[in-house]
Amino acid sequence: MCKVVRFAAAARLRRLSTAIPGPCKVQKRGTDILHDPWFNKDTGFPLTERDRLGLRGLLPPRVISFEHQYDRFMNSYRSLEKNTRGQSDKFVSLSKWRILNRLHDRNEILYYRVLIDNIKEFAPIIYTPTVGLVCENYSGLFRRPRGMYFSAKDKGEMMSMIYNWPSDQVDMIVLTDGSRILGLGDLGVQGIGIPIGKLDMYVAAAGINPRKILPVMLDVGTNNQKLLEDPLYLGVRQPRWEGEAYLSIVDEFMEAVHTRWPKAIVQFEDFQMKWAFETLKRYRERFCMFNDDIQGTAGVALAGLLGTVRSQGRPLSDFLKQKIVVVGAGSAGLGVLSMAVQAVSRMSGGSETAANSQFFLIDKDGLVTTERSNLDPAAVPFAKNPRDLEGLSEGASVIEVVKKVKPHVLLGLSGVGGVFNAEVLKAMRESVSTKPAIFAMSNPTMNAECTAIEAFSHAGENIVFASGSPFENVDLGNGEVGHVNQANNMYLFPGIGLGTLLSGARHITDGMLRAAAECLASYMTDEDVQKGILYPSIDCIRDVTAEVGAAVVHAAVAEKQAEGHGDVGFKELANMSKEETVEYVRGNMWYPEYCPLVHEK
Numbered sequence: 001m002c003k004v005v006r007f008a009a010a011a012r013l014r015r016l017s018t019a020i021p022g023p024c025k026v027q028k029r030g031t032d033i034l035h036d037p038w039f040n041k042d043t044g045f046p047l048t049e050r051d052r053l054g055l056r057g058l059l060p061p062r063v064i065s066f067e068h069q070y071d072r073f074m075n076s077y078r079s080l081e082k083n084t085r086g087q088s089d090k091f092v093s094l095s096k097w098r099i100l101n102r103l104h105d106r107n108e109i110l111y112y113r114v115l116i117d118n119i120k121e122f123a124p125i126i127y128t129p130t131v132g133l134v135c136e137n138y139s140g141l142f143r144r145p146r147g148m149y150f151s152a153k154d155k156g157e158m159m160s161m162i163y164n165w166p167s168d169q170v171d172m173i174v175l176t177d178g179s180r181i182l183g184l185g186d187l188g189v190q191g192i193g194i195p196i197g198k199l200d201m202y203v204a205a206a207g208i209n210p211r212k213i214l215p216v217m218l219d220v221g222t223n224n225q226k227l228l229e230d231p232l233y234l235g236v237r238q239p240r241w242e243g244e245a246y247l248s249i250v251d252e253f254m255e256a257v258h259t260r261w262p263k264a265i266v267q268f269e270d271f272q273m274k275w276a277f278e279t280l281k282r283y284r285e286r287f288c289m290f291n292d293d294i295q296g297t298a299g300v301a302l303a304g305l306l307g308t309v310r311s312q313g314r315p316l317s318d319f320l321k322q323k324i325v326v327v328g329a330g331s332a333g334l335g336v337l338s339m340a341v342q343a344v345s346r347m348s349g350g351s352e353t354a355a356n357s358q359f360f361l362i363d364k365d366g367l368v369t370t371e372r373s374n375l376d377p378a379a380v381p382f383a384k385n386p387r388d389l390e391g392l393s394e395g396a397s398v399i400e401v402v403k404k405v406k407p408h409v410l411l412g413l414s415g416v417g418g419v420f421n422a423e424v425l426k427a428m429r430e431s432v433s434t435k436p437a438i439f440a441m442s443n444p445t446m447n448a449e450c451t452a453i454e455a456f457s458h459a460g461e462n463i464v465f466a467s468g469s470p471f472e473n474v475d476l477g478n479g480e481v482g483h484v485n486q487a488n489n490m491y492l493f494p495g496i497g498l499g500t501l502l503s504g505a506r507h508i509t510d511g512m513l514r515a516a517a518e519c520l521a522s523y524m525t526d527e528d529v530q531k532g533i534l535y536p537s538i539d540c541i542r543d544v545t546a547e548v549g550a551a552v553v554h555a556a557v558a559e560k561q562a563e564g565h566g567d568v569g570f571k572e573l574a575n576m577s578k579e580e581t582v583e584y585v586r587g588n589m590w591y592p593e594y595c596p597l598v599h600e601k
């Protein structure tokens with residue numbers, strides 16, 4: 001249950017609301033409006049509006065209400081489900097994505113309404129896992145462009161190109177270079193599906209106005225040979241730019257964006273590790289930006305890790321005693337470790353180096369120690385000194401580490417499906433925890449370190465389980481249910497973005513990110529957490545985002561980062577109580593309703 005009214009119920013209440021939304025100005029007339037998904041209402045244009053906007057005769061005469069249009073769409077969706085029964089999962093998922101995408105291309109208000117009202121059902125289609133399939137097949141699926149594409153060929157042109165985007169105001173940008181799309185690797189230009197999916201989540205969860213979002217692909221080539229040889233491939237056919245050439249392209253993009261929209265927030269998404277860390281360091285003091293894979297994931301994982309302590313019926317201070325094995329030393333795994341180590345050192349009042357002792361890091365070459373040659377600088381703080389290890393050495397395998405350490409938590413961010421095999425999961429039965437936790441956080445589903453069924457059947461029924469992509473709860477066969485949590489950064493990035501926007505902060509600080517994570521960590525009740533439910537249902541995503549957004553606003557005020565937003569200045573923000581801040585954030589969420597269109601020359 002959400003903290004306030006269940007979101008879906010709230011949405012239904014709004015459907016019944018009789019308040020008429022204010023007018024929207026449109027510079028177009030006639031068919032140009034019907035072809036513009038921002039303004040198109042399909043058969044929903046009232047007759048007076050048809051007269052005013054030159055639409056008479058361009059539509060069938062009957063005016064269909066919004067509710068009726070909504071029901072018609074859902075009926076076609078249900079028919080599609082029925083008609084594709086028995087087909088392959090891939091076929092069914094892509095068919096569902098296509099029907100939603102066609103609506104997105106045609107009528108944004110209706111699209112976002114069905115998305116918001118049915119977020120639990122549609123998130124797995126517009127987001128992980130189906131978005132991964134869409135990216136893999138993007139060149140073949142491509143019908144219409146969405147967002148902007150800046151390529152290596154546009155060097156020197158970006159400052160003017162940015163003005164080709166039709167919206168005067170952009171608040172939220174999600175940017176990728178396609179180099180590490182989920183656990184699917186380098187997908188080049190096809191990775192644009194990720195910014196589109198993430199921004200759909202921004203609209204659904206944070207109520208960012210869809211006219212103020214911008215998905216961006218920075219296409220600097222691809223090292224994916226299969227794509228380079230694919231005649232349908234739509235990206236630049238060249239190996240990826242590297243070094244200074246690469247950075248100069250990203251610099252140019254960031255300058256162009258902030259020249260046109262100085263307050264736009266840029267979320268970096270699915271960059272390969274070296275550029276994820278490098279760009280975060282390069283831009284976080286200069287622009288309002290964050291890296292979701294490093295920072296958003298870290299907060300969601302930390303909230304989950306604190307939840308596992310509560311699930312054992314232990315006080316939070318016991319976090320200092322937890323043994324945690326992280327499998328995957330990439331941008332996500334290292335981001336999680338660095339936030340978790342900071343939390344431990346804050347709780348203990350000790351140094352971050354001392355805090356490291358409870359964490360074990362494993363990458364594709366096994367346990368990471370200081371003996372590793374070519375140790376990545378970002379992993380250095382988490383490398384174990386072999387002197388501190390009893391019976392384990394450099395490169396020890398996952399099973400060796402789990403057997404020896406008997407960790408409270410085994411957390412995967414490796415991008416490799418099945419790494420938590422039956423042997424590893426069975427070894428977790430010897431965990432020192434009363435509720436061993438398995439976090440298989442890699443996406444999409446095929447890349448999860450294990451499935452939910454595997455986890456409950458091999459590691460035991462008393463585990464806590466979380467995955468990055470959704471799995472069904474597991475029937476344990478004894479009348480009990482093994483609860484599946486979705487440990488995905490979607491629980492935080494919308495609130496980080498919205499809170500930053502509404503605070504008017506110029507930068508996203510560690511304190512703002514920490515506030516977001518702590519807010520998520522405290523969202524669930526003790527009763528739920530002790531049942532193994534660490535994260536809220538996705539049905540509550542707007543409510544979660546309102547709380548997280550408010551926590552971010554508060555932190556921005558406390559750190560004197562907030563400059564205010566619109567009519568609400570720093571002083572007003574600083575005078576708001578916690579509840580008032582949540583209401584301020586909630587009240588600024590856009591909600592899809594047809595507005596009366598007024599023609600403006």
Ligand SMILES: NC(=O)C1=CN([C@@H]2O[C@H](COP(=O)(O)OP(=O)(O)OC[C@H]3O[C@@H](n4cnc5c(N)ncnc54)[C@H](O)[C@@H]3O)[C@@H](O)[C@H]2O)C=CC1
Pocket residue numbers: 180181182183184272273292293297300327328329330331332333362363364365366413414415416419441442443444447467468469487488489490
């Ligand atoms: N649930 C969530 O919210 C999030 C999930 N992810 C997922 O995490 C995965 C990794 O993302 P990044 O860290 O950005 O990737 P990355 O490519 O930067 O890092 C992958 C890491 O896994 C290690 N690895 C590869 N094979 C391994 C094996 N067999 N055993 C142990 N370690 C192995 C690599 O050495 C590397 O350290 C992806 O699947 C991504 O979808 C990423 C961000 C958020």
Ligand SMILES: CC(=O)C(=O)O
Pocket residue numbers: 128181182183270292293442443468488489490
């Ligand atoms: C969820 C996410 O950001 C990822 O898998 O990369």
Ligand SMILES: [Mg+2]
Pocket residue numbers: 182269270292293
């Ligand atoms: Mg990502």
